[in-house]
Amino acid sequence: MQELIHRAKSLLESGEVVRVLGWRKGENDWDVEPAFFATTEDLEANFIYNGFCGANLSKYMIEASKLDGKTLVFLKPCDSYSFNQLIKEHRINREKAYIIGVGCKGKLKIENIDAEGILSVDGAGYPDCSETLTVHTLYGDKEIAYKDAMLERCHVCKGKEHKIYDELLGDSIDTCDADRFAEIAKIEAMSPEEKFAFFQAELSKCIRCNACRNVCPACSCRKCVFDSTKFDSAQKANTTSFEEKMFHIIRAFHVAGRCTDCGECSRVCPQGIPLHLFNRKFIKDINSLYGEYQAGADIDAAAPLTSFRADDAEPGVGRG
Amino acid sequence: MPVTENWKPKIVAFCCNWCSYAGADLAGSSRLAYPADVKIIKVPCSCRVNPMFILRAFEKGADGVIMCGCHPGDCHYSTGNYYARRRMTLLFSMLDYLGVENGRTRVEWVSAAEGVKFSETMNSFVEKVRSLGPSVRLGDLRCKN
Ligand code: SF4
Ligand code: SF4
Ligand code: SF4
Numbered sequence: 044m045q046e047l048i049h050r051a052k053s054l055l056e057s058g059e060v061v062r063v064l065g066w067r068k069g070e071n072d073w074d075v076e077p078a079f080f081a082t083t084e085d086l087e088a089n090f091i092y093n094g095f096c097g098a099n100l101s102k103y104m105i106e107a108s109k110l111d112g113k114t115l116v117f118l119k120p121c122d123s124y125s126f127n128q129l130i131k132e133h134r135i136n137r138e139k140a141y142i143i144g145v146g147c148k149g150k151l152k153i154e155n156i157d158a159e160g161i162l163s164v165d166g167a168g169y170p171d172c173s174e175t176l177t178v179h180t181l182y183g184d185k186e187i188a189y190k191d192a193m194l195e196r197c198h199v200c201k202g203k204e205h206k207i208y209d210e211l212l213g214d215s216i217d218t219c220d221a222d223r224f225a226e227i228a229k230i231e232a233m234s235p236e237e238k239f240a241f242f243q244a245e246l247s248k249c250i251r252c253n254a255c256r257n258v259c260p261a262c263s264c265r266k267c268v269f270d271s272t273k274f275d276s277a278q279k280a281n282t283t284s285f286e287e288k289m290f291h292i293i294r295a296f297h298v299a300g301r302c303t304d305c306g307e308c309s310r311v312c313p314q315g316i317p318l319h320l321f322n323r324k325f326i327k328d329i330n331s332l333y334g335e336y337q338a339g340a341d342i343d344a345a346a347p348l349t350s351f352r353a354d355d356a357e358p359g360v361g362r363g
Numbered sequence: 364m365p366v367t368e369n370w371k372p373k374i375v376a377f378c379c380n381w382c383s384y385a386g387a388d389l390a391g392s393s394r395l396a397y398p399a400d401v402k403i404i405k406v407p408c409s410c411r412v413n414p415m416f417i418l419r420a421f422e423k424g425a426d427g428v429i430m431c432g433c434h435p436g437d438c439h440y441s442t443g444n445y446y447a448r449r450r451m452t453l454l455f456s457m458l459d460y461l462g463v464e465n466g467r468t469r470v471e472w473v474s475a476a477e478g479v480k481f482s483e484t485m486n487s488f489v490e491k492v493r494s495l496g497p498s499v500r501l502g503d504l505r506c507k508n
């Protein structure tokens with residue numbers, strides 16, 4: 044972390060960048076939040092890079108692209124796919140960013156640590172990332188395997204190679220230990236009634252906070268279909284009951300072919316809804332029907348829903 | 364829901380103005396029968412069918428939705444049906460994943476000259492949906508109490 048602060052400070056001081064987009068310390072180890080830093084003092088006092096820096100900073104570059112001067116942005120390997128995808132969609136200006144690709148050893152989800160009355164967590168800070176985390180709680184200490192506390196997306200990590208950067212800092216650890224499509228295949232094998240019951244149980248938990256949409260780098264439309272047309276205040280949905288009921292499917296379809304599977308939607312959902320199950324279903328189908336495609340990996344690749352082949356599969360063919 | 368002998372599925376058919384809608388006309392003027400429960404919605408091109416239209420139909424209680432367009436290569440606007448095909452392929456697969464079986468969705472390419480194909484397609488689709496019985500209520504997707 045010190046080397047990131049050191050580098051950020053020197054880029055600020057030299058005038059190469061005028062602000063830094065990074066993560067800010069919270070009250071506790073785990074309530075880290077994305078933030079802009081304009082001074083070296085602020086960086087020194089408040090910048091943090093630890094195991095709880097799951098937040099993907101790419102989307103904030105949309106706003107930063109409109110400001111004067113360059114912004115230094117820190118991107119983890121998975122974040123770099125989102126950044127690329129936003130360039131492809133002309134939402135951010137590459138020239139306005141100085142990218143430091145930071146290493147990643149897997150990010151943590153506080154809900155997975157979930158020990159009552161947590162006071163602090165040892166081992167979540169870099170560079171001392173370890174095999175086990177020690178959780179200090181009101182009721183004594185508890186040990187937990189680092190892997191068991193990781194975000195879902197880190198178990199199916201796309202790899203620790205940055206797709207875009209100006210320089211790299213810090214080490215990574217391979218965290219991938221699961222098949223990204225295993226859960227999808229399991230659901231596909233259910234009966235129609237089971238499928239419906241499963242999704243109904245999950246989606247009925249939704250409180251329509253819109254956090255999934257707000258955090259999603261692919262959801263960067265200036266006017267979103269889910270914004271209220273009647274009230275301009277809070278961008279809360281106040282559209283029709285149809286959109287209310289079909290929210291998750293509509294959103295998943297809007298980002299189909301553009302979703303990089305960055306995992307932010309599932310990370311932020313306060314209701315713990317596994318939103319990746321929707322996006323990954325589309326990704327799985329796209330891969331098998333139109334050839335392997337990873338959004339954000341290659342800016343010049345033809346996107347699956349804005350291209351076609353004369354001999355594409357017919358809907359329903361080979362699917363019973 | 365128990366299915367009675369004379370239960371009739373609700374079917375929505377999106378038909379392209381340039382081909383299948385004309386094909387439906389031809390079927391009608393040739394006195395070829397197709398079930399009256401098929402509600403046809405005319406669209407300017409199969410590509411006009413926003414995936415939301417299909418969701419809307421199911422949300423409102425349709426038991427099956429079919430989309431008909433010009434044969435690949437024959438689109439009035441050259442390529443609309445190719446884009447529509449990819450969209451519908453992914454959407455139908457998603458619907459199946461949610462519990463709205465594949466048998467309840469279909470895409471068929473029907474030209475203006477294919478009145479017979481139009482009537483056969485509708486008959487076989489209605490039969491298929493009838494055999495599946497009433498659909499899950501997609502509108503209840505978020506209504507578990
Ligand atoms: S839908 Fe979710 S996983 Fe996909 S890009 Fe958006 S936040 Fe990331
Ligand atoms: S839900 Fe759809 S319209 Fe809204 S921001 Fe996402 S992609 Fe855009
Ligand atoms: S983040 Fe979760 S609870 Fe909030 S709108 Fe999205 S799915 Fe619903």
